[in-house]
Amino acid sequence: MESxxxxxSMKKMSRKRPFPGESVRKQVELLKGxxxxxxxxxxxxxxxxxxxLESTRARLANVLKRHEELKERLSRDSxxxxxxxxxxxxxxxxxxxxxxxxxxGEHWNDGxxxxxxxxxxxxxxxxxxxxETSMLLDPHFHGKTTYRVGTKIICCLEGARIGIxxxxxxxxxxxxxxHCVLESKSFLEKMTVIEHTVPFFLPIREAENDLLxxxxxxxxxxxxxxxxAYVDRREQVRLIKELYGNQIRDLYHSLSYHIIEFLxxxxxxxxxxxxxxxxxxxxxxxxVRVLAWPVHPSKKISTAGTMTSIPxxxxxxxxxxxxxxxxxxxxxxxxxxxxxYAEDALQTMSLPEAYAEIVLNLPQAVQQIxxxxxxx
Numbered sequence: 001m002e003s004x005x006x007x008x009s010m011k012k013m014s015r016k017r018p019f020p021g022e023s024v025r026k027q028v029e030l031l032k033g034x035x036x037x038x039x040x041x042x043x044x045x046x047x048x049x050x051x052x053l054e055s056t057r058a059r060l061a062n063v064l065k066r067h068e069e070l071k072e073r074l075s076r077d078s079x080x081x082x083x084x085x086x087x088x089x090x091x092x093x094x095x096x097x098x099x100x101x102x103x104x105g106e107h108w109n110d111g112x113x114x115x116x117x118x119x120x121x122x123x124x125x126x127x128x129x130x131x132e133t134s135m136l137l138d139p140h141f142h143g144k145t146t147y148r149v150g151t152k153i154i155c156c157l158e159g160a161r162i163g164i165x166x167x168x169x170x171x172x173x174x175x176x177x178x179h180c181v182l183e184s185k186s187f188l189e190k191m192t193v194i195e196h197t198v199p200f201f202l203p204i205r206e207a208e209n210d211l212l213x214x215x216x217x218x219x220x221x222x223x224x225x226x227x228x229a230y231v232d233r234r235e236q237v238r239l240i241k242e243l244y245g246n247q248i249r250d251l252y253h254s255l256s257y258h259i260i261e262f263l264x265x266x267x268x269x270x271x272x273x274x275x276x277x278x279x280x281x282x283x284x285x286x287x288v289r290v291l292a293w294p295v296h297p298s299k300k301i302s303t304a305g306t307m308t309s310i311p312x313x314x315x316x317x318x319x320x321x322x323x324x325x326x327x328x329x330x331x332x333x334x335x336x337x338x339x340x341y342a343e344d345a346l347q348t349m350s351l352p353e354a355y356a357e358i359v360l361n362l363p364q365a366v367q368q369i370x371x372x373x374x375x376x
Contacts, residue, residue: 057250064252083197086179090165093155097144108149113217116147116154116162121187124160152224157181161194164220166227170235178227180204182216191216201255202226202280225281232283233257236351244355256280260351264358269294269366271339271358275346288343290358293336294370337369 094100103112146155151167166178181195190213198204204223211219234257241251251262258277263270269292276287341361345354 090163093157097146100146102148110217120156120160120162166224168228168231175231229281229283230256239352240355288346290339290342291336292339339365
């Protein structure tokens with residue numbers, strides 16, 4: 001009798017106290033019949049990261065907009081007044097010229113620059129002595145000569161000054177004119193830059209300190225190269241914005257356009273392009289990085305509208321292996337991949353040409369690097 005009572009009490013206790021793990025097993029069984037929602041766990045984290053990223057992008061866009069407004073305000077008033085005044089002065093000097101000499105190669109040298117310096121000082125001395133009428137009849141002093149060296153025009157200005165006007169071009173079409181005015185107290189003293197219309201973010205003062213006193217001709221040539229390279233880079237960026245503005249996101253560039261970055265969104269992947277120029281006289285970049293990574297399915301779903309529920313067995317393995325940066329494992333490729341063909345194009349072509357090359361070959365390159373991206 002006692003044994004029967006013990007057996008019944010043990011059965012009741014066993015029903016009241018399930019063995020360890022039984023409750024977990026029951027919860028798993030209950031969950032098996034439920035669809036898995038992509039709003040949970042890692043995907044929630046991805047959404048939060050996306051929201052923070054969009055907020056940061058909006059703030060950055062606002063900063064860049066204010067930066068452009070400030071740049072325009074800085075260069076709008078004073079620089080335009082200086083440009084208009086110097087342009088009139090250059091036009092007046094060319095209007096009274098008696099000859100224009102075109103120089104190239106070895107004819108443009110330090111000896112010629114010394115001759116120009118001597119002429120401007122002798123002209124200033126002649127005007128300081130109006131009684132010397134014999135000088136007025138001498139064609140050596142009376143002649144007004146300007147010199148064209150490539151895209152530079154060098155002329156003598158009033159007050160013992162040498163003026164250099166720089167012409168800039170892009171794709172064979174003329175762009176802006178820039179001016180630089182040099183002065184020295186006497187023929188034996190070093191020259192200094194007293195006025196210019198070179199953009200304030202280009203290092204003309206550094207070039208003056210490094211080159212002008214030791215090699216004035218090299219300084220004049222360097223400023224021309226600096227301006228032409230700046231215009232070339234700027235116009236390349238303007239052209240890709242004009243041609244492909246609907247495909248490019250988050251375009252950033254420095255004032256001198258020696259740093260250029262933008263984002264290209266494709267249906268299956270995202271591509272970031274980063275371009276650096278080692279020096280400001282470069283037209284082709286010296287350092288390029290192009291990275292591509294696939295757009296995760298959860299991000300495609302979130303951009304399409306409402307989030308949908310996906311059964312657990314249909315979830316790709318990337319969802320469970322997603323790292324905290326939102327970059328998953330696709331096929332054999334882990335994280336973003338470099339597009340070497342795109343980097344080669346950017347280092348050998350102009351920016352618009354390279355962009356067209358990148359877009360043309362992007363689907364094939366993505367399929368090779370991320371073979372599973374098409375099936376996601």
